[in-house]
Amino acid sequence: MSVEILNESGEVPSPVPEQELADLGRHVLQELRVHPLAELTITLVDEGAMAALHERWMDLPGPTDVMSFPMDELRPGGEDEELAEGVLGDVVLCPAVARRQAAAAGHAVGDELLLLSTHGILHLLGFDHAEPAQEREMFDLQRTLLLTFLAARGRTTTAAPEAGRA
Known part of the structure; x- marks a missing residue:
């Protein structure tokens, strides 16, 4: 899987290591059985x-925390399903907004950015939270994916699954 990280935020070093964002992207795509040749870009602005x-794109004023721009409408794979390859799309993060959200929630900005990245990738894969049942499904999956990623690294997070409501 190709996961490209672009830091255009002007924040050097990035609030979360670029390699960790790339590893998270690969983890989420592997766990959801997305084609191994799928391409994803995560950009910090x-x-x-x-x-x-x-x-x-949303006709809303001011910055937000995360936005997703799907390309080839790839979806998670099933057990015996042939997976489609292509460009998953772009997740755009704003570290400055994430920093404020993390401070208000009482957790690290890096955890917030990892959570927002997971949220954005799920949107690229067709998940949404417009309806209560969709929200439960998406946020449960988001939390599970983030926690399994961090557990494999011997870490935990205090970031709430409700973050990233963009």
């Missing part, structure tokens, strides 16, 4: 760039 994207 500043508040001005995120506000411009938010206004252009």
Whole structure:
């Protein structure tokens, strides 16, 4: 799986190591049985760039924490299902917004960015949280994916599964 990380936020070093974001992306895609040749890009941007994207694509003012831009409409695979390869799409994160959310929630900005990345990838795969049942499914899966990723690294998180409601 190809996971590219672009840090255009101006924050050097990034609040979460780029390798960790890439590893998380691969973990989520593997766990959801996405084709091994699928491509994903995670981009970190500043508040001005995120506000411009938010206004252009969602017609909402100001920056948000995460946005997802699907490309080839790839979906999670089933047990005996032939997987489609292609470009999954782009997840765009705003570390400045994530930093404020993390501070308000009482956890690390890196954990917030990992949670938001997981959330964004799930949106790329067709998950949504518009309805209560969809929200439960998406946020349960989001939490499970993040916790299994961190457990494999000997870490835990205090980031709540409700984060990333974009």
